[in-house]
Amino acid sequence: MIGFRPKNVRVRESLPDDMRDYLIKCDPWFEYLENYRHAVSHRIPVYIPPATLNEKDAEEYRRIEDEIGKAIRERDFELWGALMAKQRALGTFKPVMMHSYGESARPVTVHGQMICDMATVVEIGENLLKVLPDP
Template sequence: MSMVYPESQIHHFLEELAKLLDREDNLTIAFLTREFRKPETSELVRHGLVRRLLTLTHATQRTFEILTPWETAPTHDMLMDATSHLHTFVINIFGAIDNLARIWCMEADIRKPNGTPLKPMSIGLTPTHVLVRASLSQPFQDYLASADAWFAYLENYRHALAHRVPLYIPPRQLTAEESAEFERLEQEIAQAKNDYQRYGVLRGQQQRLGIFNPLIMHSYREQARPVYLHPQMICDLLTVIEIGEHMRRELDGLPPP
């Protein structure tokens, strides 16, 4: 069976992932060695942001090891293990960005126009967090605006995972004809429940239908857009690292503590 991704694309994935792991390491060191104005910021950096960055790189590496980009017939256990790491990854992508926004608001003392502190729900970097975005430099604001579609995807998938239908990796993709055959076999399987040999033959026929595509999905009823697992994880990790690098430069622009 042919691979889902072209061989050249797989090499590109692996090269990009290696580069991202180096950038994550540099970003982690930069935040760990920085002197912050407030002790609560230092705690959030060490026990929030840095832990999340380490978790993200671990989850990415393990997913690529368990469900390689050249895998065409994963087992149930492989899919479940990869899905567990995917859940960890998506939650901590969202959390890392939230940590970066809070680090900025704490260190730069971002407040409402009337001087009162921002409420927790008002702190973030999405398009709805207008006050926080407005407090950043124009280049950083422009970067965040260019990522608005990505923020929409992230919120959709994170909220589905946390509150509604959890993310999963479908084991097979079926055509319309294959779906009809799957349902026909399902009816025969139900009738053959006491004939174990017949049951095994039918289940084997059913499992051979379709092909595997490494897609991430949640609810079809919500018309969620499936995305490919490996390039999406690279894209998400890259975006968090880029936001972190921008934030480091923003913090560099503050007066020393």
């Protein structure tokens, strides 16, 4: 029952109007945060893909994948290792994460999102300090 999310009605009702209005503007952030928090903390590890592939790289990745299968069937593990290294070199790393491919999940930039989330927490704290009575 304690928190600033929309469902924490008692807390929100106890706040001055300007703080409540500010928190209403933060509702989309709370929704995003709750979606990721529940998924990550309860069931799905965060997935950070090693690379993203453009169409040309994706085609090459599939071609190498076929060669890898052939190398395995022929027990040519030296070729298999070389092909795996070639495949891993494809693409570009982008620091994004997702918790699933369903549930309205969307990729978020890892480092950038962490900074934005921390800034939002600080901003909420600063707004709260404005409405708390002086000690």
